[in-house]
Amino acid sequence: MAGRRRWSTEEILDAAAxxxxxxxxxxxxxRKLAAVLGxxxxxxxxxxxxxxxxLRAVADRVLLAAMDGYRPEGDWKQRITSLALRMREAFGQHPQLASVWGRHASGGTGSRLAMEEVLQALxxxxxxxxxxxxxxHRIxxxxxxxxxxxxxxxxxxPTEHEHGMELFRVAVLGADPERFPALAHFARDVRPLGEDRRAAFEEILAAQLAHIETAVRPG
Incomplete structure (x- = not known):
């Protein structure tokens, strides 16, 4: 009787992803992963x-993909922004792993490469x-x-998203102006959290980097 196949670490990570x-x-x-692999x-x-x-190892592969081909360019703020956007794009393709990364972090090679670049930029x-x-740490x-x-x-x-958008529109556009005067006033201009997130991401990060810039001593 033939023995069970021996799976490599990379094959296990592929299957887990x-x-x-x-x-x-x-x-x-x-146990679920083992069943998939037989x-x-x-x-x-x-x-x-x-x-x-x-899970940390799977998430770290996303960071490795983000760092693949990365070359530092521009000033320190441009370097950090470019790296952050690459990481955002990489995890955008694997959103389930983003929550894993946010919860468990990662100490793998991808994580260390990202840490090294941010520290060098600073x-x-x-x-x-x-x-x-x-x-x-703040960044x-x-x-x-x-x-x-x-x-x-x-x-x-998609169906859940549309349902959420409808609830948002009802809640915001139908806000009682006596109880929620500011919300009623800005109702037609307030955006759901899911909209225009790249611009929000860049602006929030830029604000943090500008704050750091104020701490740089002249000369």
């Missing part, structure tokens, strides 16, 4: 010690060395939060 395209990360399990969970635990470690800004770690929290939040919209089914 494919499963996560249709499976919610909360319901994802090593093996048992114990064989996968030889590669990854836990479900969390596996060094180039002229910030005092002692301020760079804190400023890096990282902002980028992760924005990408993970946006990914939630990417996993909503």
């Amino acid at each position: 494919e499963l996560l395209r249709t499976d919610d990360p909360d319901s994802f399990s090593v 093996t048992d969970s114990s064989s996968l635990y030889r590669h990854f010690r836990s479900k969390t470690e596996l 060094r180039a800004s002229g910030l005092p060395e002692e301020e760079i770690p804190v400023r890096y 990282a929290v902002l980028i992760v939060a924005l990408i993970a939040s946006e990914a939630g919209f990417g996993t909503v089914a």
Whole structure:
């Protein structure tokens, strides 16, 4: 009787990424993945010690894809913005993994490459060395939060999205002007959270970078 096939780490990650395209990360399990591969969970635990470690590795591959071909160009703000947009685009293609990344982070090669570039860019800004770690942390929290939040919209089914938009229109356009005077006044101009998110992403990030720029000492 032939033994079960031995799956490589990369093949396991490929299968996990494919499963996560249709499976919610909360319901994802090593047992489900093992069933897809036609093996048992114990064989996968030889590669990854836990479900969390596996999910981190899958998310890190998205970061590796974002970093593939990246070359630092422009000043320090342009470098960080370009990198952030590449990460946004990469996770936009894998929205389920964005929530995994936002929850569990990643210590893999992709993560370290992104961290290195942001830290190098902040060094180039002229910030005092002692301020760079804190400023890096603020940028990282902002980028992760924005990408993970946006990914939630990417996993909503079209019918569910349209239903949500209808509820938004009813709630906003029908706001009682006595109880919600400001909302009633701006109702026709207030946009749903899911609209124009790239512009919002860039503006929020730009504001954070401008704030950092004020801390750069002259000369």
